[in-house]
Amino acid sequence: xxxxxxxxxxxxxxxxxxxxxxxxxxxxxxxxxxxxxxxxxxxxxxxxxxxxxxxxxxxxxxxxxxxxxxxxxxxxxxxxxxxxxxxxxxxxxxxxxxxxxxxxxxxxxxxxxxxxxxxxxxxxxxxxxxxxxxxxxxxxxxxxxxxxxxxxxxxxxxxxxxxxxxxxxxxxxxxxxxxxxxxxxxxxxxxxxxxxxxxxxxxxxxxxxxxxxxxxxxxxxxxxxxxxxxxxxxxxxxxxxxxxxxxxxxxxxxxxxxxxxxxxxxxxxxxxxxxxxxxxxxxxxxxxxxxxxxxxxxxxxxxxxxxxxxxxxxxxxxxxxxxxxxxxxxxxxxxxxxxxxxxxxxxxxxxxxxxxxxxxxxxxxxxxxxxxxxxxxxxxxxxxxxxxxxxxxxxxxxxxxxxxxxxxxxxxxxxxxxxxxxxxxxxxxxxxxxxxxxxxxxxxxxxxxxxxxxxxxxxxxxxxxxxxxxxxxxxxxxxxxxxxxxxxxxxxxxxxxxxxxxxxxxxxxxxxxxxxxxxxxxxxxxxxxxxxxxxxxxxxxxxxxxxxxxxxxxxxxxxxxxxxxxxxxxxxxxxxxxxxxxxxxxxxxxxxxxxxxxxxxxxxxxxxxxxxxxxxxxxxxxxxxxxxxxxxxxxxxxxxxxxxxxxxxxxxxxxxxxxxxxxxxxxxxxxxxxxxxxxxxxxxxxxxxxxxxxxxxxx
Amino acid sequence: xxxxxxxxxxxxxxxxxxxxxxxxxxxxxxxxxxxxxxxxxxxxxxxxxxxxxxxxxxxxxxxxxxxxxxxxxxxxxxxxxxxxxxxxxxxxxxxxxxxxxxxxxxxxxxxx
Numbered sequence: 171x172x173x174x175x176x177x178x179x180x181x182x183x184x185x186x187x188x189x190x191x192x193x194x195x196x197x198x199x200x201x202x203x204x205x206x207x208x209x210x211x212x213x214x215x216x217x218x219x220x221x222x223x224x225x226x227x228x229x230x231x232x233x234x235x236x237x238x239x240x241x242x243x244x245x246x247x248x249x250x251x252x253x254x255x256x257x258x259x260x261x262x263x264x265x266x267x268x269x270x271x272x273x274x275x276x277x278x279x280x281x282x283x284x285x286x287x288x289x290x291x292x293x294x295x296x297x298x299x300x301x302x303x304x305x306x307x308x309x310x311x312x313x314x315x316x317x318x319x320x321x322x323x324x325x326x327x328x329x330x331x332x333x334x335x336x337x338x339x340x341x342x343x344x345x346x347x348x349x350x351x352x353x354x355x356x357x358x359x360x361x362x363x364x365x366x367x368x369x370x371x372x373x374x375x376x377x378x379x380x381x382x383x384x385x386x387x388x389x390x391x392x393x394x395x396x397x398x399x400x401x402x403x404x405x406x407x408x409x410x411x412x413x414x415x416x417x418x419x420x421x422x423x424x425x426x427x428x429x430x431x432x433x434x435x436x437x438x439x440x441x442x443x444x445x446x447x448x449x450x451x452x453x454x455x456x457x458x459x460x461x462x463x464x465x466x467x468x469x470x471x472x473x474x475x476x477x478x479x480x481x482x483x484x485x486x487x488x489x490x491x492x493x494x495x496x497x498x499x500x501x502x503x504x505x506x507x508x509x510x511x512x513x514x515x516x517x518x519x520x521x522x523x524x525x526x527x528x529x530x531x532x533x534x535x536x537x538x539x540x541x542x543x544x545x546x547x548x549x550x551x552x553x554x555x556x557x558x559x560x561x562x563x564x565x566x567x568x569x570x571x572x573x574x575x576x577x578x579x580x581x582x583x584x585x586x587x588x589x590x591x592x593x594x595x596x597x598x599x600x601x602x603x604x605x606x607x608x609x610x611x612x613x614x615x616x617x618x619x620x621x622x623x624x625x626x627x628x629x630x631x632x633x634x635x636x637x638x639x640x641x642x643x644x645x646x647x648x649x650x651x652x653x654x655x656x657x658x659x660x661x662x663x664x665x666x667x668x669x670x671x672x673x674x675x676x677x678x679x680x681x682x683x684x685x686x687x688x689x690x691x692x693x694x695x696x697x698x699x700x701x702x703x704x705x706x707x708x709x710x711x712x713x714x715x716x717x718x719x720x721x722x723x724x725x726x727x728x729x730x731x732x733x734x735x736x737x738x739x740x741x742x743x744x745x746x747x748x749x750x751x752x753x754x755x756x757x758x759x760x761x762x763x764x765x766x767x768x769x770x771x772x773x774x775x776x777x778x779x780x781x782x783x784x785x786x787x788x789x790x791x792x793x794x795x796x797x798x799x800x801x802x803x804x805x806x807x808x809x810x811x812x813x814x815x816x817x818x819x820x821x822x823x824x825x826x827x828x829x830x831x832x833x834x835x836x837x838x839x840x841x842x843x844x845x846x847x848x849x850x851x852x853x854x855x856x857x858x859x860x861x862x863x864x865x866x867x868x869x
Numbered sequence: 870x871x872x873x874x875x876x877x878x879x880x881x882x883x884x885x886x887x888x889x890x891x892x893x894x895x896x897x898x899x900x901x902x903x904x905x906x907x908x909x910x911x912x913x914x915x916x917x918x919x920x921x922x923x924x925x926x927x928x929x930x931x932x933x934x935x936x937x938x939x940x941x942x943x944x945x946x947x948x949x950x951x952x953x954x955x956x957x958x959x960x961x962x963x964x965x966x967x968x969x970x971x972x973x974x975x976x977x978x979x980x981x
Binding site: 842843844845846849850853 | 885888889890891892897900973974976977978
């Protein structure tokens with residue numbers, strides 16, 4: 171089979187799992203049956219196999235393009251579904267299917283409490299003190315999950331913007347189903363709606379960009395767009411509108427400032443969903459698309475991408491420091507890390523940004539699964555202040571989480587080398603690559619110094635909040651919620667261990683390693699830009715050493731601060747220090763994510779509601795009045811008409827009838843039937859005639 | 870002539886009065902006969918004494934007088950009266966069969 175056939179198969183194989191999951195109640199009527207989950211896992215494994223096979227089979231930097239179906243073909247305008255397969259597509263396929271498989275296997279264990287006719291919703295019971303017993307929805311979860319993966323793969327394989335948009339929307343719809351999986355919980359359904367609506371705001375921009383590029387170029391195939399943009403055939407306006415429009419979509423999907431508000435809420439879904447949504451699938455879509463579109467993005471857009479990423483990584487990192495929800499920390503961390511990726515793409519570090527996308531997918535899903543393991547063990551307690559000392563009770567989870575923490579923090583032990591390589595995990599390499607690109611960029615463009623210093627400082631913050639998370643959860647004295655906690659079953663640990671291995675070693679060799687080499691085989695060449703100077707490869711290499719050292723120092727400082735504050739030698743359980751900060755208003759404000767929600771509520775939601783109310787009022791008062799008035803008028807006219815009809819017209823008709831009948835009666839009375847009257851009348855007439863004749867003749 | 874006309878008028882008056890006052894259908898028929906006879910008397914009298922009609926020429930050119938026209942008309946009247954009496958009697962009998970009476974006032978079913 172060809173690469174394209176393998177990948178198309180890999181795209182649609184998860185549909186088997188989706189159909190199996192969605193129809194499971196029909197072919198497996200019992201609720202305590204994992205069959206749907208097994209089918210889903212098998213279909214995802216098949217997808218992994220096909221993706222890896224395709225990656226192994228692909229030979230060369232030349233992308234493979236193909237058309238599946240032409241939707242619209244007019245002179246000068248073509249819309250089609252089709253694929254574009256290059257190293258980026260193949261890498262995305264591998265990580266999406268791999269992470270999804272791990273998450274799917276993990277979910278077999280995580281969702282086992284759904285395997286019953288009477289599932290008691292612990293969250294409603296705990297948080298809202300409201301009893302809810304409902305039938306379990308184990309099979310549905312796997313159906314949605316596979317549908318989601320299919321949508322994501324459809325997005326990634328797309329060879330043109332329109333095809334990507336189709337996948338894009340499907341991903342959004344599926345995320346709605348998954349985030350709102352516990353739809354009985356008010357905050358879960360609200361989070362699902364929020365994710366969907368915030369994404370739609372970005373999608374509006376995407377559509378505008380898509381339309382602009384379609385109008386300018388006649389079709390939106392990536393390769394033809396790149397060619398036209400490279401040859402200067404597209405007008406500057408079209409490129410700007412197209413670029414900023416597509417970027418708006420990416421900002422929504424990848425939770426970049428200012429549309430990042432949906433991602434922290436999106437953890438309201440089951441933890442495996444968070445692991446998938448926050449790492450390899452949904453949020454990766456935006457970064458992927460910016461990466462995919464890079465050759466057609468004008469410098470203004472690239473610079474915007476860089477600064478948006480720069481702002482986003484701070485906007486995400488600071489609230490992560492103060493979160494008390496274990497998934498909340500990871501969620502804000504995701505925003506921050508996505509900011510890193512965008513920043514890298516913006517400063518022409520194409521490979522570095524997508525490299526970080528790959529490594530982040532592994533370690534963030536790893537950490538979410540570890541968090542899920544902790545959550546299950548601690549009776550669904552997610553507040554890190556009530557956790558603690560789990561290291562001994564859950565050694566595998568703790569160790570895997572530590573791998574994730576080290577990876578995301580970018581820590582390494584300099585000097586110690588394994589296989590001729592500094593002892594370090596994947597995040598070190600990718601963050602290192604980002605920092606060196608950022609440094610080279612700021613060296614070449616003196617005005618943009620913030621683009622290096624902000625991510626450098628944030629690297630320290632990342633280490634700090636991650637060490638805090640690990641320390642509060644696994645180190646120190648046991649917290650109030652850890653009673654009876656024990657290690658999760660093998661079905662949940664196995665994917666954690668696999669992901670830990672990937673998170674640790676997937677980036678071996680850094681930007682000289684096999685993964686980076688494969689990923690950048692079709693990397694676009696940064697062109698010459700008039701707004702900024704694109705740093706040369708040599709400059710990046712030169713910056714590499716400085717960036718590495720500075721990054722390590724920042725991460726080391728952050729980790730040290732974290733250890734000092736939340737380290738294993740801390741005696742009191744986590745709350746002491748955390749609670750000291752609890753009352754500060756600024757902390758609460760930061761914990762709620764800089765109060766963006768409140769601002770949006772004041773700026774967008776409330777005016778919309780007010781507009782709605784005003785419209786409703788107008789409707790009731792003016793339009794209803796008008797309609798009612800018209801109806802009343804019609805009624806009056808109808809009554810008048812009726813009166814006229816009844817009195818005048820009917821009177822006329824009846825009058826005619828009555829007159830006719832009256833004449834009839836009159837003449838009928840003469841027809842008495844009495845023979846003698848007739849004769850008398852005859853005689854009288856004869857006499858009368860005679861008299862008349864006499865009078866006339868005599869006269 | 871005048872005498873005939875007077876007789877005829879008396880006869881007609883008697884007939885009409887008879888028709889108008891008799892309730893028995895047979896009586897009414899008798900009144901009819903009287904009226905018809907009055908007419909016949911007039912025809913015969915007119916044929917006998919009346920002025921000749923305007924000369925009417927035959928095809929051969931002969932003048933045709935009134936001649937026996939009145940008597941013939943009277944004959945027709947008599948014949949027709951007989952036929953009419955037969956028919957009328959049949960109607961009266963049928964009516965009697967239906968209603969058990971020959972009272973003409975009872976025969977008002979064809980009233981308008």
